[in-house]
Amino acid sequence: MKVEFINPFIESVHKLFTTMLGCEAKRADAKLTRVSDNPRQITALIGLSGTARGTVALSFPMETAVAMANRLLGADNTVSDDSVSDAVGELVNIVAGGAKAMFCTESSVPIDLSLPNVIRGERHTVEFPSDAMWLDVPFTSDLGPFNLRVAFEMNGRKRRDN
Amino acid sequence: MKVLVVDDSAVMRKVIIGALSQAGFNDICQAADGQEAVTKVMAGDYGIVLMDWNMPNMSGLDALKAIRTNKSKVPIIMVTTEAEKSRIIDALKAGANNYIIKPFKPETIASKVGEVLAKASV
Numbered sequence A: 001m002k003v004e005f006i007n008p009f010i011e012s013v014h015k016l017f018t019t020m021l022g023c024e025a026k027r028a029d030a031k032l033t034r035v036s037d038n039p040r041q042i043t044a045l046i047g048l049s050g051t052a053r054g055t056v057a058l059s060f061p062m063e064t065a066v067a068m069a070n071r072l073l074g075a076d077n078t079v080s081d082d083s084v085s086d087a088v089g090e091l092v093n094i095v096a097g098g099a100k101a102m103f104c105t106e107s108s109v110p111i112d113l114s115l116p117n118v119i120r121g122e123r124h125t126v127e128f129p130s131d132a133m134w135l136d137v138p139f140t141s142d143l144g145p146f147n148l149r150v151a152f153e154m155n156g157r158k159r160r161d162n
Numbered sequence B: 001m002k003v004l005v006v007d008d009s010a011v012m013r014k015v016i017i018g019a020l021s022q023a024g025f026n027d028i029c030q031a032a033d034g035q036e037a038v039t040k041v042m043a044g045d046y047g048i049v050l051m052d053w054n055m056p057n058m059s060g061l062d063a064l065k066a067i068r069t070n071k072s073k074v075p076i077i078m079v080t081t082e083a084e085k086s087r088i089i090d091a092l093k094a095g096a097n098n099y100i101i102k103p104f105k106p107e108t109i110a111s112k113v114g115e116v117l118a119k120a121s122v
Helices: A003-021 A062-073 A081-103 B010-022 B034-043 B060-069 B085-093 B106-120
Strands: A025-027 A031-033 A042-049 A052-060 A117-120 A134-141 A146-154 B002-006 B027-031 B048-051 B076-080 B098-101
Touching: A003 A025, A003 A062, A003 A081, A003 A134, A003 A146, A042 A081, A052 A062, A052 A081, A062 A081, A062 B010, A081 A117, A081 B010, B002 B010, B002 B034, B010 B027, B010 B106, B027 B034, B034 B048, B034 B060, B048 B060, B048 B106, B060 B076, B060 B085, B076 B106, B085 B098, B098 B106
Parallel strands: B002 B027, B002 B048, B048 B076, B076 B098
Antiparallel strands: A025 A134, A031 A134, A042 A052, A042 A117, A052 A146, A134 A146
């Protein structure tokens, strides 16, 4: 994965936070990884296909996910488990959707999004079946820490990063 | 006025309904996919529809096309993460009255709905 491919996803995270969550998200240094070695308790994943392919994941400690769902809903620690999963799925959808638009020129075919999936569990890991690599970007925010993880290739090509 | 909010995310429906309520809309119904939206629009008397794009069973774009094929002129605003210009053009060509890209501020919902309803009443 080309490191510069991460920038639209980072920009999309910033826009999501300032527009709908009412705070800033601050990023730390990105790193390439094969397995998510900074396990969180809930991960939302979405697939990209068409003129590009890849996967975008947002992983949260449960406290961060609950805080984000509450902020989205304007609630105060009253969201249900289902609402937390639903909310993080929508967040990854928004991040991926915003980023994919930045890869498209006026004449190019849009990248397609899958429906989001949410994985919950203590110290779960997310791996690719092949040797593709994640670019992992840790963030901090007023709502708590989280990680953006992206595996992405343009034109349907999948470069092997050994 | 009766409003239909269509999104497969219950959280996003609540966010949009919250914005509409703040703008003074109280008669708000929900649908979780395009098929449910088509059924409700054809059976009900809605003043405006806010429609997501990527949903299971039937996409928002397909629902929009089905509603227009059924000769309904109900104003429809797409509310979606699909932000590419070509997607927006596809939706407008299919009969969408306006377009809101997620993420959005609550006031954007109110202003776009007001804009579309004002045009529809002319």
